[in-house]
Amino acid sequence: MESISPIPSVGAPVQPTEPATPVRVSSDYETFLLMLTTQLENQDPTDPADADDLAVQLATFSGVEQQTLTNDLLSDMLQQSSVSNLAQLGSWVGMDVLAPGPIGFVGNPIELEIAVPPLADKAELVVYNSSGAAVERAPIDDTAKSFVWSGKSERGVDFPLGLYRFEVEASRAGQPLTSEQVTAYRNIAEVRMESGETQLIAQGGEKILSEEVRALRRD
Numbered sequence: 001m002e003s004i005s006p007i008p009s010v011g012a013p014v015q016p017t018e019p020a021t022p023v024r025v026s027s028d029y030e031t032f033l034l035m036l037t038t039q040l041e042n043q044d045p046t047d048p049a050d051a052d053d054l055a056v057q058l059a060t061f062s063g064v065e066q067q068t069l070t071n072d073l074l075s076d077m078l079q080q081s082s083v084s085n086l087a088q089l090g091s092w093v094g095m096d097v098l099a100p101g102p103i104g105f106v107g108n109p110i111e112l113e114i115a116v117p118p119l120a121d122k123a124e125l126v127v128y129n130s131s132g133a134a135v136e137r138a139p140i141d142d143t144a145k146s147f148v149w150s151g152k153s154e155r156g157v158d159f160p161l162g163l164y165r166f167e168v169e170a171s172r173a174g175q176p177l178t179s180e181q182v183t184a185y186r187n188i189a190e191v192r193m194e195s196g197e198t199q200l201i202a203q204g205g206e207k208i209l210s211e212e213v214r215a216l217r218r219d
Contacts, residue, residue, distance in 0.1 A: 089191045089198055089210055096185040097200060097208060098215035102130070102163040103184050104204015110149045112166055112182045116142045120170035120177055125149070128165040135159065140168065147182075163206055183214060 103110055116123045120142055127136040127149065136159075140147055149166070151159050166184075170177045186202035193199070200208040 089200070092188050092200065092216065093191060094188065094218075096187050096217045097202075097213045098183050098185050098217075099208045099212045100181040100183045101208060101212065102165045102206050103186065104202060104206045105151050105159060105161055105164050106204050107151065107158070107161060109151060110164075110184060112147045112149060112184050114140060114144060114147050114168050114182050115180070116140065116144065116168060117170050117177050119172050121172050123168055123170045125182070126167045126169055126179075128167070129160075130163045135164075142170075163204070185215075185217065 098113065103112075112125070114125070123140050123142050125136075125138045125140050125147055126134055127138075129135050136153065138147075138149075153159065166182045167179050168182055169179045186204065186206060186208065188200050188208075189203045190201040191198065192201055194207075198210045200210060200213070202208060
């Protein structure tokens with residue numbers, strides 16, 4: 001009678017020493033381990049898994065483990081870098097930064113920095129409220145570098161307090177050329193970390209990404 005190859009015995013796993021810092025194991029790593037264990041438990045005793053195939057699977061298992069540990073290490077490094085960046089930007093609190101994006105209107109005129117394309121023969125400042133609706137259009141000189149928005153309508157009525165977005169729409173011979181957001185200085189009240197991004201919180205409540213800052217000044 002043909003002899004049956006014995007099933008390779010698996011010794012008791014060696015318990016590793018507990019690391020100083022708990023290691024997070026990804027769901028992919030756990031899924032791979034479960035699939036490998038299930039395969040070994042349910043293999044046909046008369047036709048056990050080929051040793052070469054098993055070696056490949058174990059090598060893959062080791063690779064998944066290593067990738068998991070690498071991802072954890074990179075995540076920790078990024079977290080440390082973010083905290084360091086947060087501490088460095090803390091010195092910006094109380095300073096003015098120049099950046100695009102919505103601007104908080106708190107009742108005072110807002111000085112905007114604008115740029116009109118050289119080819120334009122007409123330019124307008126378009127003001128949008130927080131809902132995205134255009135609430136005002138004002139002509140601007142094509143050589144102007146700045147514009148002071150009073151925060152009042154044509155009838156002299158104050159616009160509601162809140163966030164407003166400003167764009168310069170330029171055209172030539174009636175054909176649109178560009179539509180660009182303008183920039184303005186905002187005083188920074190706080191530096192905050194949100195969703196992995198370092199954000200500057202201005203006095204008007206607007207949020208500014210640190211990488212969007214184009215200039216920095218003190219009062």
